[in-house]
Amino acid sequence: TCWCGFKMTQVIAAMETQLSNGPTCNNTSNGPSTISNNCSSPVESGSIEDSKTNLIVNYLPQNMTQEELKSLFGSIGEIESCKLVRDKITGQSLGYGFVNYVDPKDAEKAINTLNGLRLQTKTIKVSYARPSSASIRDANLYVSGLPKTMTQKELEQLFSQYGRIITSRILVDQVTGEETILSRGVGFIRFDRRIEAEEAIKGLNCQKPPGATEPITVKFANNPSQKTSQALLSQLYQSPNRRYPGPLAQQAQRFRLDNLLNMAYGVKSRFSPMAIDGVTSLAGINIPGHAGTGWCIFVYNLAPDADESILWQMFGPFGAVTNVKVIRDFNTSKCKGFGFVTMTNYDEAAVAIASLNGYRLGDRVLQVSFKTNKTHKA
């Protein structure tokens, strides 16, 4: 199994960064080998009414559904519409979507609170959507032959003379620890408009950047390769220690999923013949927290001002979260001290519980467990 050597303190350290600093613009965890920027996309002047309410959400986890997207962003305010963009043929998520709020204030709040949120292996980006038009399509360039010493900033400086850069990225070899990032000498530049990209090709393809010994190649990028369901599965379930980048722990607690599954239900793993879809096929066994649509987790000792966003921030990094709910007093709207989180996969829920139970949030120590029948219904 690949579920060995899981470093618990690493998870907590990474999470604390997120909780204390709030959402950031750091996208380094989107893919094992990339660095990228996170240029916001300011609203274009004189555009349609949606310009202050419509958001584009990038770097979504591959398995996140439109309903989960709506659930996440609906925790901010009323949503007018929500769309996850999918491949027309396979139906696979393309990893981005749109959320249009009723109130521009909620759109702004969503950018402030959800941009930079870590969900599984991704750090989502939330920004205003530009008005859809043909001129902004096919504006992405693939650049190769870059000097290995060239930084992302230098790359942007080189290309910015041709137009407004929406995103830039230099691919890097896998990061070991927090240092030593080695450029692969290739990257991407997305311009605001296709004509800008065309001009950049004319001006920079086969040219040597300042100080470089070799010319670079600049061309339109191909579409991202489709992944097979097999590859998606392995991305989801392999190498868990890659999923929580952060400082290496000196005294790492070790967590073994198989042990926990064995202790709990006597099953070897989610792929055991006994467990077609996790452990739900274990007929006749009363399984705590299992609500049919996922695993309901009880979170106790939340502060009165706790909101849904804190639950997304805490549980999102551990796997697929489909819903969060803070239980509030009807009159005061203050949190009554507890809430619920629904996670799709048992193993991810188990890791989240093992990691977050006893976690100190502010001056409170959380109690986190599978929801039992005697507690409040979600």
Add this chain to the structure above:
DNA sequence: TAGAATT
């Protein structure tokens, strides 16, 4: 020498 940024 390959990322899921325009519904």
